[in-house]
Amino acid sequence: MSVPTPDQHEKEDALHIIREIDRSPEMSQRELSSRLGISLGKVNFLINALIRKGFVKVENFKKSSNKIAYLYNLTPRGIEEKSRMTYLFLKRKTREYEQLELEIRQLQEEVQKSGAPAEAQDQSCNIV
Numbered sequence: 001m002s003v004p005t006p007d008q009h010e011k012e013d014a015l016h017i018i019r020e021i022d023r024s025p026e027m028s029q030r031e032l033s034s035r036l037g038i039s040l041g042k043v044n045f046l047i048n049a050l051i052r053k054g055f056v057k058v059e060n061f062k063k064s065s066n067k068i069a070y071l072y073n074l075t076p077r078g079i080e081e082k083s084r085m086t087y088l089f090l091k092r093k094t095r096e097y098e099q100l101e102l103e104i105r106q107l108q109e110e111v112q113k114s115g116a117p118a119e120a121q122d123q124s125c126n127i128v
Helices: 006-023 029-036 039-051 075-113 117-125
Strands: 056-064 066-074
Touching: 006 029, 006 039, 006 066, 006 075, 029 039, 039 075, 066 075
Parallel strands: none
Antiparallel strands: 056 066
């Protein structure tokens, strides 16, 4: 099974941010960071990259009577990019799932061929 590269992790994080922005445009960077488990600095970096690429537009709005906040909206290009990124993410995860399924079947066959008693075979799935 392939290990995700740092670039793949960044693309996944960007996709998660785009999806959250699409659901809740008024969400602050701090809220995004907390919800997604990504550092605030990385959220800021990725949002700025999405803005530079023209995928996200930022507007000021009043969150309360004395506090200005930002509203993040996906642009038409951002909506297209979200679809493209989601498709690629799903394709990669499906491939990983299929590889994992194959590995599990191979391991189950190895356990059966080893002549291990049935109860040991059942417990072998609980090792991790």
